Amino acid sequence: MSILMNDSTRVIVQGITGRIGSAQTHWMLEYGTRVVGGVTPGKGGMEVEGVPVFNSVLEAVKETGANASVFFVPAAGVLDAFLETIDAGIKLIVIVPEHIPVKDVLRMRSYALEKGVFALGPTTPGILVPGMGKMGIMPASLFQPGRVGIISRSGTLSYEFAGILSESKVGQSTVVGMGADPVVLRNLADILELFENDRDTDAVIIVGEVGGEQEEKAAGFISRKMTKPVAAYIAGRYSPQGKKMGHAGAIVRGSTGTVAGKHEALKNAGVAVLDSPIDVAKWAKKNKLK
Amino acid sequence: MSILMNDSTRVIVQGITGRIGSAQTHWMLEYGTRVVGGVTPGKGGMEVEGVPVFNSVLEAVKETGANASVFFVPAAGVLDAFLETIDAGIKLIVIVPEHIPVKDVLRMRSYALEKGVFALGPTTPGILVPGMGKMGIMPASLFQPGRVGIISRSGTLSYEFAGILSESKVGQSTVVGMGADPVVLRNLADILELFENDRDTDAVIIVGEVGGEQEEKAAGFISRKMTKPVAAYIAGRYSPQGKKMGHAGAIVRGSTGTVAGKHEALKNAGVAVLDSPIDVAKWAKKNKLK
């Protein structure tokens, strides 16, 4: 079927009355997502795209039975709204906004993990389950239902890979943006594990990029736990060096998150490393994916 | 037998090289307490009263198998040393020092509760098990082995009650100072529960004082759970009003911690309220305690 979102996912949109929040609510509804409410403090009682707006998450949850939330809240207000959302009992949260201070992300991450909440982002396009629904900003036209899972650090590259697969008549089970920030709310390996356990996913594509160590750590998980085929593309081969985390980062990690280092780790874990996005079509064909 | 301390309690003294720390180590050893080590950062390798001194709690625990700690650390360093002690695996901590900022006590309390550590103080004389040992500053001469438990908010008044009982040939199972600060690391009811479950304690004396709501809350516990006889004395009847916690305190509590309010709550819970310390002797005799 899918991971993270399913038939019983009832979504609220936080920051629904903003320009982006309302536009994206339109697209989510159009794609068939069950958007049951919105939250903007002070705007309770309004409607946006036919969806009722509440002053607080708690109220929205009580009135609508929502169990998932997608954020279009200004960066400065995200931490507070995030904690409020967890306290209101929501168990799946997608943080679309970018430019959230790292200090806030650390606090959000630690609280979400403590409370058993699955959160994605910041700077994520969200989740899309082709033909069923989406939380976030992924443009629906590029996706087709199928059995390949995609996890991407980059929003736009997740569209690229889904688009290439769809053109090759290979559909997707779920497409997940994990967020492009140096610290994200859930690591790559956590999402891989969901795909490994999803009986409607046959293979997984990792779309990574230079910097950090998500791919290296995921390689460890893949060699220990994954049975399904995995392909990976790492963007940034000819890019100016990724965000340098100083000596301390290099010392802790033992490598600086180079493309070559990631390739090596992934290859050692049995992952098919793709040189260029278009190669994903060949890989899918070779693995008879659909 | 006793609560909190027993035959297998191995005590370290933190701040052992200070004037008070070393003097009290002398008295604790003289009373038969198994003091196995001391900690003062930077003074590792020394000996105080024949007890080895270590630079860190972790080292002391590893080398001596200590499982309890008593603090004679300057107030400004208590929070840090307390967290270190919990991380080193110690499960019983007595904080003798006074004048620790409330903000620090809140942090200490929350961490101790989270980690399942039993901590007493600040501003406590500690624990004394007559004839067996003591952690803290209680003067040994006033105590006799027996079957009455004492819990006191005030250090000196715990000695007074033990002294009066001992003169009347009524011994004590354990004497516990819970600490005189407005926020303490364990509440009265928690200690009452230990006495209720101790088969070598036949009755309990609460020595309280004006202010706060420890006695009122304990009354609730006593009426719900206690089967053993309880007596209580509340100091401060003619005193200038206790620390006033402002309207907010009064609103939250619904009373201002007056002696009369405490008397009423305790009487309603079936507690024998003593008008004057000396009355404890009569109460003990009436209840045939020894």
Add this chain to the structure above:
Amino acid sequence: MRLHEYEALDIFEQNRIPVPRRELVSTMHDALHVAGEIGYPVILKAQVLVGGRGLAGGIRTAQNEDELKEAADELFMSEVKGMPVRKVLVCEKVDIARELYLGMTIDGYSGKPVIVASTEGGVLIEETARTSPEKIAAIHIEPSFGYYPYQARGLLRMLGIEQKMITAWSDIIGQLYHIATRYEALIAEINPLVVLTNGGLMAVDAVLEVDDSALSRIRFPLPDRVDRIENPLERRGREIGVTYVDLDGDIGLISSGAGLGMASMDIIGQTMRPANFLETGGGITADLLYRCMELIMMKPDLRGIFINVYGGINPIHEGAKGVIRYMQEHNVKIPVVAKALGNRQEETWEIFKSGGVHVVTEAATEKAVDVLYKLVGPGEKGPAAKSLR
């Protein structure tokens, strides 16, 4: 340490809480000048560190110069709950639509800061809490979690506050919590927090009590702590490092713990009347007790002295040396009774006895008080139990 209202209002203002225009004055001349600048009507508020100041006549309104003269004259001549009025705050009188309440304190039992808000503020707030609990809401803040604005919004929704007021209210709650954290406040309170007729919120009173134990690490300027103690004996107590409370009796008291001191007062008060409460804490030395004797003897007409100390953390034999040194040097003639038990008690008894102190070796304070009573009798004022609450 409780700050004066004018000090707390300054801190609130620096932290972006709206407060009235105001100025502190200590003379009639200045009061007139300030009132003229602010514009009538004005409110005059006695700056004394006692609760219930309003009900005790410490707050006056003046519509014009004549009323101001009369009110200021009376205030500067008066005492509020026994405290002389030396400073008066002249405040703009704002147009109030409604009075609210906002406070923060430490809930000692749960070990957490607690924020309390009410839709009815003013002097009768505690009464409101009893009779209309639905008008009060409180939230506890987990120390390891910290405060976030959504908690304030939740608190206000519990009270049914209209949505349009929530942002302004929750901003003030955030600022108050911020102040309480930075100043390590045990109490931070705005009562009343008023809704102005123009719809804005304003703190027309401010209470801030700073944790004495944290004073040395607070990075912001604070008033001197000793200077603000009105009573000279209490000020002297603070200077030498003991807790001294001045009372109206004639029996001096020295104890080595607060609980023991309170119990001693309770027992003395049954038959006699304590002249003071003095508690040394854990720092007894010969010098300290010498100074304690000096301090309690400053009170005229003392009839007797009661010393009640335990040798736990304290070297009571050292303390005894200080007591008798004072008695010898100053030729103290009134009876001194001491109960001193614990570590080194025999040594202590010998020292006391050598200086003419009556030593009681039994555990019960009642017996030692009896000894003193037999020496000095009830006195002219009679027992405290008769007159104190």
Add this chain to the structure above:
Amino acid sequence: MRLHEYEALDIFEQNRIPVPRRELVSTMHDALHVAGEIGYPVILKAQVLVGGRGLAGGIRTAQNEDELKEAADELFMSEVKGMPVRKVLVCEKVDIARELYLGMTIDGYSGKPVIVASTEGGVLIEETARTSPEKIAAIHIEPSFGYYPYQARGLLRMLGIEQKMITAWSDIIGQLYHIATRYEALIAEINPLVVLTNGGLMAVDAVLEVDDSALSRIRFPLPDRVDRIENPLERRGREIGVTYVDLDGDIGLISSGAGLGMASMDIIGQTMRPANFLETGGGITADLLYRCMELIMMKPDLRGIFINVYGGINPIHEGAKGVIRYMQEHNVKIPVVAKALGNRQEETWEIFKSGGVHVVTEAATEKAVDVLYKLVGPGEKGPAAKSLR
């Protein structure tokens, strides 16, 4: 935002970390004057925002005036890793017994700050980490728990630091963590932290990188962020709100996401050579893309432009309007190829086509790059893949 060494040293000094005496100069005259005041020998350090400055010749020692003249002359004439040296820090040369390392960063994978210390500091620290891991120790700080000094003491014991050094070290760790917290640092580093021959510790270098996303809420004065960007095109990018990185090729690139931009560069680089990296993020408007076109066209000798955008959060039809408006107003003759997919893609294609843009409607960027390559060829410089790492 990475601070200059001299800025970071000032902040370290304000926060009680011992640092050398020093002064910033921008002329030979001032350098001579300052060195005279500080006393020879002195160290001259080029203030450029690049790593590996020491190995690249940006740090010089001068024993006397003649050496200083020579060193300063060379530094002011030089570039360090392509950055012109405009400012030089003249520092006292301290007597070093030993070099240590201390750093703090954010461990992105665990989501926690991490403090790293080593008994061997200096330029080869990363090498030490690989070859002698026992000389490095690190501790993670739980965000909800916070930092306490005992953690630093534990870290130092892991390294086997002598007890007499532990207090001084752990004080500096505490200060560094304090700075990192107040300035929301992603990196705070002292390399080397030196042991002086007199036994004291001193930070002779300082690195501080502040979280860009937190700049607006940091309460302490910080240098202007745009001013410090040396490259005028990159500065312009920051001004209009996009990420622009200047490169040495001749194909302009506009992308609507960092990952897509990097992949586009990788693909372009196989056959051609990008002139820049430009990433708009989620804020596309017609005006923004107009300005982006203006920005990439500032580069002379551009042979073609590649636009790769997705309509997810971005209104790409608006972006297309801005692109063609620029092309029309400035009569752009070089080929422009656009791949634009997602919400409102058909509308976007129509707009692009109306302005003469070559539109590719397939998903794979490779195919769109092929279209451009067929129009412009490899160019004189050849593909980036040949020369870039």
